[in-house]
Amino acid sequence: MRFSDAILGFAWVLMTGCSAGGGVTPSQSSGESYTGGYANAGGFATTGGASNAGTGGSSPGGGSTAASGGAQASGGDSGTSSGGTSSGGESGAGGTSTGGSPPSSDAGSVDQPTGGSDVTPAKGYLHTSGSKIVDWQGNEVRLTGLSWFGMETSNYAPHGLWTRSLASFLDQIEQLGYNSLRIPFSTQMFDAGSTPNGIDQNSNADLIGLSPLEILDKVVAGARARGLKVILDRHRPDSGSQSPLWYTAQYSEARWIDDWKMLATHYLGDPTVVGFDLHNEPHDTASWGDGNPQTDFRAAAERAGNAVLAVNPQLLIIVEGVQTIGTSSSWWGGNLQGARTAPVNLSVKNRLVYSIHDYPPSVYDQPWFQDASYPSNLPAFWDQMWGYLVDSNTAPVWIGEFGTKLQTDADKKWLAALASYIQEKKLSFAYWCWNPNSGDTGGILQDDWTTVNQNKQDVLQPLLAPKIP
Numbered sequence: 001m002r003f004s005d006a007i008l009g010f011a012w013v014l015m016t017g018c019s020a021g022g023g024v025t026p027s028q029s030s031g032e033s034y035t036g037g038y039a040n041a042g043g044f045a046t047t048g049g050a051s052n053a054g055t056g057g058s059s060p061g062g063g064s065t066a067a068s069g070g071a072q073a074s075g076g077d078s079g080t081s082s083g084g085t086s087s088g089g090e091s092g093a094g095g096t097s098t099g100g101s102p103p104s105s106d107a108g109s110v111d112q113p114t115g116g117s118d119v120t121p122a123k124g125y126l127h128t129s130g131s132k133i134v135d136w137q138g139n140e141v142r143l144t145g146l147s148w149f150g151m152e153t154s155n156y157a158p159h160g161l162w163t164r165s166l167a168s169f170l171d172q173i174e175q176l177g178y179n180s181l182r183i184p185f186s187t188q189m190f191d192a193g194s195t196p197n198g199i200d201q202n203s204n205a206d207l208i209g210l211s212p213l214e215i216l217d218k219v220v221a222g223a224r225a226r227g228l229k230v231i232l233d234r235h236r237p238d239s240g241s242q243s244p245l246w247y248t249a250q251y252s253e254a255r256w257i258d259d260w261k262m263l264a265t266h267y268l269g270d271p272t273v274v275g276f277d278l279h280n281e282p283h284d285t286a287s288w289g290d291g292n293p294q295t296d297f298r299a300a301a302e303r304a305g306n307a308v309l310a311v312n313p314q315l316l317i318i319v320e321g322v323q324t325i326g327t328s329s330s331w332w333g334g335n336l337q338g339a340r341t342a343p344v345n346l347s348v349k350n351r352l353v354y355s356i357h358d359y360p361p362s363v364y365d366q367p368w369f370q371d372a373s374y375p376s377n378l379p380a381f382w383d384q385m386w387g388y389l390v391d392s393n394t395a396p397v398w399i400g401e402f403g404t405k406l407q408t409d410a411d412k413k414w415l416a417a418l419a420s421y422i423q424e425k426k427l428s429f430a431y432w433c434w435n436p437n438s439g440d441t442g443g444i445l446q447d448d449w450t451t452v453n454q455n456k457q458d459v460l461q462p463l464l465a466p467k468i469p
Contacts, residue, residue: 060253060293060300110340110392116349124271125314126229126468127350130393133316133428135468142465143229143274143428145180146173146444147401149435152186152235155198156212158219159435163449165203166222173434174226176444176457177464181228182277182400182430183219184235185212187251187259194239213266224272227467231318231430232263233277233400244284246300253300257307264311275316277400278304281333281357283323288335289342297322298342306347313348318398320355321386331366333357336386336397343394356386357401357432360414363440375413379421390425403432403441406455415459422463431460 121127121136132140148169150159160169173181188194189212196215201208207215223230236242237251247253260276267273278301287295298319305317321336323329328337334356344352361369371377379387386397402418404411422429436443444460446453 060247108340110388110394111343112394113343113345113352115345116347116351119313119348122271122314124469126274126316127314128316128353128396129350131390131396132426133353133396133398140426141468142426143180143231143398143430143468144463144465145178145182145229145231145430147182147184147233147430147433148173149184149235149433149438150198151189151212151216152184152239154239155196156189156194156239157196157199157207157215158183159198159437160445160449161199161204161207163200163203166207166218168203169434170219170222170226170228172452174228176452177461179228179465179467180231180274180430181219181223182231182233183216184233184280185216186235186239187237187255188239189213190259190262220267220270220272224270228272229274229468230272231275231277231316232273233280234260235280242281244282244286245295246279246282246297246304253303257304260304260308261311264308264315268312271314273315275318275353276308277318277320277355279320280400281331282320283332286322288322288325288338298338298344301344302346305344305352309346309348309351313351315351316353317344317346317351318353318355318400319344320357320400330385331357331359333400334385336389337384339386339389339394353396353398353428354386354389355398355400358382358399358418359402359440360404360408360411362405362408362411369410369414374410375417378414378417382418382421387421387425390427397427399427399429401430401432403438403443404456405440405442406453406459419459419463428465429463431456 121138123136125136126133126141126143127136128134129138129140133143135141148158150157150161153159158166158169194212196207196210196212199207207218210218220230234246234256237248237256246256256279260278263273263276279297282297285295286297288298290296291299293299301317301319305319308315308317320333321330322338323332323335325335325337329335336354336356339354344354346352368374368377368381383391389395389397399418399422402415404415406412406415421427431444432438432441433443434445436445436447436449442453444453444456445451
C-alpha cells in the first residue's frame with residue numbers, strides 16, 4: 001500500500017459498532033452505507049490523515065536526523081472507530097514520480113550477490129535458485145497470494161473479523177485457489193497496551209481477549225491447516241501511518257531488528273511462515289547502496305536479514321526497492337535499479353527475494369502512463385526497473401502488491417499487461433488486496449465482505465499456482 005506526492009489515499013472511515021449481544025450493527029454517517037457492516041462516512045477524504053513527509057525521523061542509532069522533504073500522504077490511512085470496532089481502512093498503493101526519466105534501454109551487466117554460507121534446505125521451507133523460488137527438494141514453486149490487511153492498523157487484527165469468522169475467510173481464500181497470504185503488521189502491534197478490537201465475539205469467540213501476536217498465531221495456524229504459506233510484512237512502524245525509512249523517532253532500527261528476531265524465534269520450525277518482507281515501500285529519502293547509514297535501505301536490509309538468518313537460516317528475506325535511483329523514480333518500493341550494481345548480500349546463500357509494488361493510473365497518473373504507446377511500453381519499463389533481475393537469473397522478484405478497482409479502461413489495460421508479464425516470467429505475487437476497504441483499489445471481496453469481485457478474480461485465476469508442499 002502506498003501514497004502519492006499529491007493527494008492519494010482516500011480515507012475510509014469504518015463506522016461499525018458491536019451490539020451488546022456481540023453481533024455487528026452497521027451505522028451510517030452521512031455517507032453510503034454498506035451491507036458488510038461498515039460505511040464510507042462522508043465520501044472520500046482528500047486531505048488530512050497520515051502525513052508521511054519524512055520529517056523528524058530518528059537515526060538508526062536513535063539520534064535525530066532531518067529527513068525532510070519528500071511526499072506528503074494527504075488523506076492516507078485515517079479513520080475513526082465507532083463502538084470500538086474498527087478504525088481506519090488502508091489507502092491502496094502507490095508511489096510517485098519525481099519527474100525523472102526512465103533509464104535507457106541498455107540492459108548492461110548485473111552484479112550477482114556474493115558470499116554467504118550454504119545451508120541445507122529444511123522440509124517445508126523455500127529457497128531460491130537463480131531467479132526461481134524452489135521448495136526444499138528443489139522443485140520450482142510460485143507464491144501466488146493476497147495481502148489481508150488490518151493487523152498494522154489500530155485494530156491489531158485482520159479487518160473484516162467484525163463480519164465473519166477467521167475460519168470462513170481462510171476457507172474462501174483456499175477455495176479461490178490462492179496458495180499464500182501476506183500479512184501486514186506494525187511495530188506498534190507488539191507494544192504493551194496494543195489491544196485487538198473490531199472482532200465480533202459471536203463469530204470469533206476464540207479470538208476475544210487475545211494479544212495481537214496470539215491473533216497472528218491463529219492466522220498462521222489457520223493457514224497451516226489449509227496448506228497456505230505466510231509472508232509477514234512489516235508494513236509500518238506505528239499503527240497510523242507508513243514511514244519512508246525503516247525507523248522513526250519512536251521506533252528505532254534496533255527495535256525493528258529485534259522484532260524480526262523475535263518473530264523468527266517465535267515461528268522457528270514452522271514452515272508455514274516462509275518469508276519476511278522487511279519493510280514496506282521505502283521512499284522519499286530512502287537510498288540504495290550509497291553507504292549513508294541513515295538512508296541506505298540496501299545496507300539496512302542486509303543488517304536485518306542477517307540478524308533473522310542467524311535465528312532461522314531457512315527463511316526467505318524479502319527486500320523491496322526504493323522510490324528513486326538517481327533521477328529515475330517509480331512507485332514507492334518499486335525501483336530496484338540500484339540492485340544492478342549494489343546487490344543485497346546475505347549471510348546465507350539462496351535466501352534473497354527482491355520485491356516491488358506496481359499500480360495503475362487510477363492510483364496515480366505516472367509519466368509512463370502518458371506514453372503514446374501505452375500499455376505496450378509497460379514491459380520495457382518493468383524490465384528496466386526490476387525485471388532484469390529475473391532475466392539475468394540473478395534473484396526472484398516477488399510482486400508484493402498490485403491492485404486496482406478495475407473501473408477504467410486504462411486500469412484494465414494495465415492489469416492485462418501485468419498479468420501477461422507475470423505469466424511470461426512465471427513470477428510470484430501477493431495481490432493487493434483481500435479487503436474491500438482499500439480506498440485506492442478495493443479488494444477481491446466486495447463491500448459485503450463475502451461476495452467475490454469476479455472481474456478481478458477472472459484475471460488472476462490463470463496466474464494462480466498450486467499449493468506448495
